[in-house]
């Protein structure tokens with residue numbers, strides 16, 4: 646089990662217990678923004694973008710170094 650410690654509470658994550666750092670999409674935080682890295686639409690919420698995140702696929706690539 647691996648958590649990124651960014652000061653967010655567990656329930657803020659879309660996938661508690663998983664390895665995604667992305668925020669959960671809500672009515673006030675819709676997942677309607679493209680990933681800045683791969684450009685795929687509807688990958689990130691405004692909270693994700695404010696935190697400087699990219700989508701899970703890009704984050705995995707970046708963390709694994711390939």
Ligand SMILES: [Zn+2]
Nearest residue numbers: 680683700703
């Ligand atoms: Zn991406």
